Amino acid sequence: MPIQLLMPALSPTMEEGKLVKWMVTEGSKIQAGDIIAEIETDKATMEYESVDDGTVGRLLFPDGAEGIKINTPIALILEEGEATSELDGFEVAAPAEKSPEAETPAPERAAAKPVQAAAKPKAAAPSAVEPEVPEGTKFTSMTVREALRDAMAEEMRRDKDVFLMGEEVAQYEGAYKISQGLLAEFGDRRVVDTPITEHGFAGIGVGAALAGLRPIVEFMTFNFAMQAIDHILNSAAKTLYMSGGQLGTPIVFRGPNGAAARVAAQHSQCYAAWYSQVPGLIVVAPYDAASAKGLLKAAIRSPNPVVFLENEKLYGRSFDVPVMDDFVLPIGKARIVRPGNDATIVSFSIGVAKSLEAADLLAAEGIEAEVIDLRTLRPLDMETVLASVRRTNRCVSVEEGWPQSGIGAEIAASIMEHGFDDLDAPVIRVCGKDVPMPYAANLEKLALPHPEDIVAAVKAVCYR
């Protein structure tokens, strides 16, 4: 029986990839270790090595095929002694489930589907009318990754003092491919590869900002920014105050925050609550591509230090983004991504995706939940939250971070202080579990909040 070669998973969050080109042809003899294909994911291009000896029997996808789900058979290999006739009538197996990720769309069988269509979220809220978007504006579908890149490129074109520094941002074009094309356009003076030295380059970034430049400091993940947190807090956030208003720090610290997939405790922490506690910082955590673009542009223009928390699992998802010359969103404004009158779900970043899924499930049961995307975590737009709770009288907060002293804790306390009489039920927090992130797939799933948890919480506050 022929061996099936499967589309490999080359990163923890990869769901599909592109077969750039075959390095073998049907009939080629191969040995374990031979490079048989070049595969491109949203993060990197890699060579695919065979682990078997044999003869290439059939290539199931042509060069350039995109959107191939992981674990989809891409070629059949004949073992020694097997005849080509073995291929005839051989049934190609369906791709196996990759992981029990709740929000991962079920792998589709029609293999060669374009990336963007496949990644489209169910509830891509009809880009509900931002006041910043004039009527009649056209929209285009774009990944969060592209939106972030475009935001940086536009701001770098606009202001020669803006530059990007971080690990692998230049030649590698970003560990998560966020800075694609920037080195080519702006050169190595403005797109600066640093050594692996977070504490040092964060300090250098802040120093450059004190001198009046506008650095964008990329952390490969915010987990690594722990080494640099002294400069983010003590050097960036506090200097304006300590200088009596003389010396500001116009800098953006950005990168993926929170859990990716199967990378365990040290690479999976959500820092939203940590940074949101610090006066002198602005903290942004966008969900969709339009917010990512409009708010990153605002962050780069801000005269203040901004911590810009992205999410690795959202990078590849596509959303509608307005086609405008200069689309900038105001910092500190939440957005109602789905209106409803029965309960308010407040979330940010990937929690919004889960909340929208939950709202769909709730709607099927006759509960219309309003979903608020906070977008900025400091300053927190409590006005929008309180106005919503005034209508719905019920509130659930959703975040992937830990419960104690979290964003949800802050929201619950604020509602109690400023909207106690509007509540018909206590606020419920849906959070990551109070444990370090485990590696095992089943445990990791248990540690993270899912739409079902949100549904249960909303039902509880609705007494249903």
Add this chain to the structure above:
Amino acid sequence: MAAASAKKSAKAAPKKAQSKSRLQDLPKLYREMLLIRRFEERAGQMYGMGLIGGFCHLYIGQEAVVVGMQAAAREGDQMITGYRDHGHMLAMGMDPNGVMAELTGRAGGLSKGKGGSMHMFSVEKNFYGGHGIVGAQVSLGTGLAFANAYRNNGAVTMAYFGDGASNQGQVYESFNMAELWRLPIVYVIENNHYAMGTSVERSSAMPDLHRRGESFAIPGRKVDGMDVLTVREAALEALEHCRSGKGPIILEMMTYRYRGHSMSDPAKYRTTEEVKKVRAEQDPIDKARAHLLAENLIDEAGLKEIDREVKAIVAEAAEFAQSSPEPDPAELYTDILR
């Protein structure tokens, strides 16, 4: 061989003329050192009276370092340092009234009373603080130098830190990037021998701090930091090194603080004899004064005149620092964001 002959003729120039130009600024440098000394003595006194709170780290004994360095700097060069920063600000020409009023936490302070002893800044004078986290100023200073290189503006950054900070990891992260990117920065290590109460010998596996850049190929010099003219010469060379595009350089200034690490210091880590001996034999201000008199650059009357001027400046600063009002309560909520 024009260069060689020029060198020769410089060497052949009359010794006296050369030393004269070298000494020309000494009265001014003496005055600047004396201002720092008297200012710090008054700050110590006011701390004792309860007029200054929190931490207060005095620069007494180390005056020649910053005065000598600054004498070599050009307009546009930046300075950044740690928390022992009063002397640096005075040497940068910042207003003594504003510095002292910041120490007393008054509205007239350079940071409106919100920064205190360790946190003052002057964008106008290119002084970037005043940082309370040991070693942070080294990365921040390297960032200032990065901005100079980015703008290609010819300016050099002087980042000061102590022997204690020289053991912080971010110092070496910064060294690496500074040399990698050839940033124009002079790392000035003020080696006063004690990080709080821990001597260099007890804290440093390799106590020759000017050699700490060797593994990054950053040159380093050991300098007598108790002699203002020696400091200035080393500074001129170092600044030229940076300005000519050769990247960073380290100057280890051998110096000494007479007072405790901060105002509360049990002084159990060194003997009073040690302090007295340095003070008697190496004091940078005494040395400069003797030099001035020996070279007839000033007479006793001239010295008295400088004394009087300096005392008047310090008296005015102390007066201002006590009469300036406390910050308006509304200031609590200002300057958090722009």
